[in-house]
Amino acid sequence: MTDEEYRELLSRFRNIRAEERSYLDALKKRGARIAGVFCSFVPLEILDAAGLCSVNLRNGEESSILLSGEDLPGNLCPLIQSGYGELFSPRSSCMSFSELVIGETSCDGKKKMYELLAEKKELYLMQLPQGADRPYARKMWIHECRRLLRELEKRMGRTICGEELRAASRARNSYRLARLRLMQLLRRIPAPLSGEELFLILEGTERLFPLPGRISLLCELTAYLEERSRLLPEERERKRILLTGCPIGGVSEKTLRLIESAGASVVCLENCGGLKEVCPMVDIDREDIMEAIADRCLEIGCAVMDPNRRRLDRIRELSKEYRIDGIVDIVLRTCHSYSVERFSVKELSEGLKIPYSSVEVDYSRSEILRLATRMEAFLELL
Incomplete structure (x- = not known):
């Protein structure tokens, strides 16, 4: 890959919405069957083995929130409002291309939204246990994964064997x-x-390429960037920031861009879409591959889990590994799970002697100036 090809790729990813619709339209014309998901807890290995293409319904579009207004309250998480609002979008979207939505009871807002969604779109709902350390929680989730498998076998009209699940798990592990x-x-x-x-690349490869193409492109990009890094001076110039909290699709301009425009460098994305969902791998050597798939999901350190020690342990490890100077915690407005967990993350940051800032945001552009001032003030403390 050349510097010019790299710049062209980033430009494509900055205009991802229009190209994503073209990509999905081409998939449909080739006979692909598409399922939409909102959350990292949905075991994508099962969808892959069934022959379904999975798409991410966390679209981050402010315009979609306006379309959800008649059905959903205004003080609901923007991620939920935006995803639901895509039902009514005049433009083709991931929601419209999905023949099935696979939901999960990760939070109360989504759980109740799914009730409304099921009246307008075919929905399969997985009941997610929220106390991952309880023995019966693991048994329940394994049962839910097996139940999803049976549903997809019925829908696709065929049996999905263990080797297909193992092959799908191996491919997903390679992608992670x-x-x-x-x-x-x-x-x-x-x-x-x-x-x-980094965020543009992670989002773009996820939304514009099939799984083998994603792996190939990411490997090519990594090799290119490794080579480019050898030409960079070794001195440490910018303060290094770890970003944690809610998914940042829809708020990346108000978080990543503002922080880096103020002179820091965001070097670690711990949140959903970043390291949170890639680090647990499926143990493909396990005798019962379905149990291995289910166990991987329950290792994700999400704030919906109680207790959520995994997230705190991970932030502690990453702060050392990435030599972090400051932690910024992103909370989507009215996301109660992450909002309450801010206190634990702040306490952890104080124990690590790393400055901490919490930022509560939604998908609107109206607060960019206020947030810019706040980020500049935080970075001055560093």
Whole structure:
């Protein structure tokens, strides 16, 4: 890959919505069957083995929130409002291309939204246990995964064997490892790419390429950036920020871009879409591959889990691994789980002697100036 090809790729990813619709339309014309998901807890290995293409319904569009207004209250999480609002979008979207939505009871807002969604779209709902440390929680989730498998076998009209699940798990592990290796490049000082570039690449490869193409492109990008990093000076210039909290699709401009415009470097994305969902891998050598798939999901350190020690342990590890100077906690407005968990993350940051800032945002553009001032003030403390 050349510098010019890299710049062209980032430009494509910055205009991802229009190209994503073209990509999905081409998939449909080739006979692909598409399922939409909102959450990392949905076991995508099962969908892959069934022959379904999975798409991410976390679209981050402010315009979609306006379309959800008659059905959903205005003081609901923007991620939920935006995803639901895509039902009514005049433009083709991931929601319209999905023949099935696979939901999960990760939070109360989504759980009740799914009740409304089921009246307008075919929905399959997985009951997610929210106390991952309880023995019966694991048994329940394994049962839910087996139940999903049976549903997809019925829908696709065929039996899905253990070797198909194992092959799908191996491919997903390869994809997660490719994402992880790219993200680990930012451990270097200085980082060979910005946090904004990293986010564009992670989102773009996810939305515009089939799984084998994603792996190939990520490996090519990692090799290119590794080579480019050898030409960078070794001195440490910018303060290094770890971003944690809610998914940042829809608020990346108000978080990543503002932080980096103020002179820092976002080197670690711990949140959903970043390291949170890639680090647990499926143990493909386990005798019961379905149990291995289910166990991987329950290792995700999401704030919906109680207790959520995994997230705190992970932030502690990443702060050392990425040599972090400051922690910024992103909370989507009215996301109660992450909002309450801010206190635990702040306490952890104080114990690590790392400055901490919490930012509560939605998908509107109206507060950019206020947030810019706040980020500049935080970085001055560093």
